[in-house]
Amino acid sequence: MGEPLPEETQVLIVGAGPTGLSAALCFAELGVDAVLVEARLSPHNAPSAHVINRRSLEVFRSVGAFDQVACGKGVGCPKELLWVSKVAERQFGSWGPPEAGIEIGAAMQNVPPGGPSRKNVGVPRMSPVGEQLNLSQPQLEEILADVLRQRHAPRAHARYGCLVEGVEQEDDCVTATVVQGGGAGGGEGRRCRVRCKYLIACDGARSPIRESLGILMESSVPLINPAAYDPKGGVIQTHVWIYFKADLTHLFNAPYGPALWWYHADTASGLIINYNGKDEWVVHAPFFPDEESPPHEWTEAECVRRVSDALGETPRDLAIKAKGQWQMTCNVATSYQVGRVFLAGDSCHRFPPSGGHGQNTGIQDVQNLSWKINAVLKGWASPALLDSYEEERWPVGRFNADQSARNNKQMAEIEGAIGMQPASPWKTLAEYRRSLEHLKTAKCNEKSLQQALQRSSPHWFSEGQQIGFTYEEGALVPDGTPCAQEALFPRQTEIHDGSVLIYEPTTRPGSRLPHLWVAVLRGEGLRRRGAADMEVPAHPLGPGPDAFPLGAVCAALHDCMALDAISLLTVDSGVDWDAVVPEVRRTCSVPLVHVHLLADGVGAATPKT
Template sequence: MNAVETEVDVVKTPVLIVGGSLVGLSASLFLGRLGVPHLLAEKHAGTSHHPRGRGNNVRTMELFRVAGVEDSIRAAASVLAENHGILQADTLSGAEQEWLFKEIDPGGALAKFSPSGWCLCSQNDLEPVLLHRARELGGDLRYGTELVSFEQDADGVTALLRERDGGAERTVRAQYLIAADGPRSPVREALGIGQTGRGDLFHNVSVTFKAKRLADVVGDRRFIACYLTDPAGAGALLPVDNREQWVFHLPWHPETGEELDAFTDERCIAHIRAAAGVPDLEVEITGRAPWHAAERVAERYSAGRVFLAGDAAHEMSPTGAFGSNTGIQDAHNLAWKLAAVLGGWAEAGLLESYGRERRPVAVATAARAAERSAEHRHPGYAALPGAGRQQNVLAVALGYRYAEPVIPEKFEPGRVVVGGRAPHRWLPDGRSTLDLFEGSFTLLVSSPQAVDSGAVPLQVVEVPGVEGAVLVRPDGFVAWAGEDVGEVRGVLEGLLGR
């Protein structure tokens, strides 16, 4: 696939992606799968070196399954394959401990509803997998390249890119721009798009370190994270390799005037020793980075031909790993719509549904993430009175829908709901129904049917046990369900603006 065409020092591409972290790389992967040429610009020299953003929920893994990278991701994540649950303790050596939850999928019930499952893969392990596959699919991914400026008109977006090593500049002309440039999003700021929500929730300093003896202290407690409550060692411990590499999140309170410089090696080592309950633990600090949790959602997800995705569109507490998953699913929603419009089988008005569908999901999910921080008593987080309402996490991951209520109180995974994720069923050939949903609409029927879809790509698939007919979008969401397949063409034309 020819990613771009160069003409008189102007690079022309259908889609320009700004930002090459998880969401930008996912957008590149999904567009590549759909045959859409694109260029990605990322200001950093390479993929992330920090083990963060590790929780990939079942819906995200379903998308990666369809995109052909699930096995590679699980291979990259194998070192943490046995880790599960959130533990809370006074210190790692202390007697007081409690599992806030011990199993992500107790009893293995999830296998009834999905061909995939949760996966604990740190961002520094996941990004190289996505990058490799995106390039294999023909994506033009340029690291060490920053966006200097952009302007748009009725026909496209003109952007100026600069190589950070050497300063060479290049003009890019794209039909559309995806801004996956993080929570401070210069693109969002340039567009003048405001944000709603509670703002900052809490601040932490993330410290990466080596401590060989810590594995002996942890023992067989294979947790995703351990929240430590002793005041001298309060924070959250996360394993990187279950052996000698670890991450510790220390509470930070800049609102009281606490400076980042106060987190010296000596202070961090003393804090980690107190958390472990081992005063002479040998600790080697290898890095530190400040971060904050917030609840913010962009007031709108697009302006003209520019679209926000990921942290540029929404911020939420990391508890529950909802943020990166929501962003990856943003990219998936947008990718098929761009492919449809650029492919000529949908009008540009289809793109307006991106923000209309994804923003309510982010608002509901951000609120849920804040509630989960309260439930898990995340270090440094002071919840609002009454916060902490329990809600089925599976309903957030799989049950959200493009209709009201966005997240249902009761989630029935096997039920067909218009606006919701199409249910998983195994097919006679060993595939899941979810494996069908990419690149075209799919009509699920129980017996052979002749269907007129006009010029819209449509595959008709017989699935034993299907009631009536179910029309599924390329992103795996149900567009229509009924008995009369003669209605399908009208549904497609209405949805795609044809």
């Protein structure tokens, strides 16, 4: 059963997926006592989420996990996307990075306006972390758990086999009843009660805690794609997945292979996801639970048949590792908070995987929430600050859900151009089979396919959505200027593709601080947080009119910002900041880090008092 859970803690985190592990890392870095419990007996053993975008990597950088996530597993960053009949057979079309463009059959087409923006080809320079990563969820969970253990043990680590049976709230605390050692199945175990100041439910899409609080989920899919909406439960399509290992490097030329293969075979169509660029893959296909036998009843021979049909061959080293089913939904919780209990990650938003925003939104949820809870617990902020969590993160969740639904709808247009009629989603097995039958004799409409691929740009290139979103309400003081990014609109408002594709750095309140490489002249409080510090900055170190001073520490401006204090960023303006800052500290009674940026891009950071 493991060591007993403590009777009291400041924060109890329920769920040790990427969101819960990220929350535990954030609180540990802030010095907050947090207990992380998970009903499963071990981490995930089959890949699910796999995209880690730039903003999430910046969060990992801030808590000391970036090096391990970016380098620890030797992951590549596949960029090519392919639409094929079978992987080893006919190719309908492909989509590459902006410099490669779209390929229809054998003809390469330039990306026109409305496609990926050439303006963002240099986006890695707009973030200290470079490109987004392709890393399977089990590997990410293993890495984050290791970082938590190595940096913060024995005070912080994931406790598996701990099922939260119930939650009770009082004015000043939350008490959770936990069965330790029973696992998700609710077996026999040690029952205990854990008191905490705040509880964060990261317990997944079916969140028992959310349901116990009476929080509902709402969907805007009826407005975006009415044909895809099932009013019974908001399910867009049920899918089956098969996790398999096989060396497929003979099927591609790129260093890491394509990121995704959409296949349209004789008996099935679906998606193959590349998890390590060599021999780890997952195949997804539509599934009709009312008309087909469940995956757990499938023999290995049946799984091999389905994988082979998608590939167009049966690899000699093919090994079936796991299988299961999942439901594609698109819902956002009507509330993210009830009293001292907060929802984060899949417990408060569920997206189609189109664009890879689900896991990333959850990681960024807890980064937002953790510093606010820390400020309240340490007494330098009012509990009213916690209301800003929902004010800021709900619009982001709604926006990402809606854009994911639009991305998914665009896939149907691509299917139609290839020859699948009717296109997804399919309500019945017979409808699905009719579409596959039509594909056998249909001719791919190359012009329509090219246009459909162009319109799918926000699915693949979303720098504006990843790091350009803004908070319009919350813990901020507006300056009265309009939102230049236009990444968030009022609820249920159509989104311009430009706001998703293009990132515009801005210092408007509510926006992410723009990235800048700086040379730190002094600052004992600075922590070097990632291998990206080794990248060549905009101005080299050494002598010369454009160089940083020799001996200075090269860092990202983000690194100079405090995790557990307010950062005051100033520039030369004739103000005697050395006199002003102490007065601000005395007046506001908050921990304050002063970062002064000189005109030549050199930062002078002074530690907090």
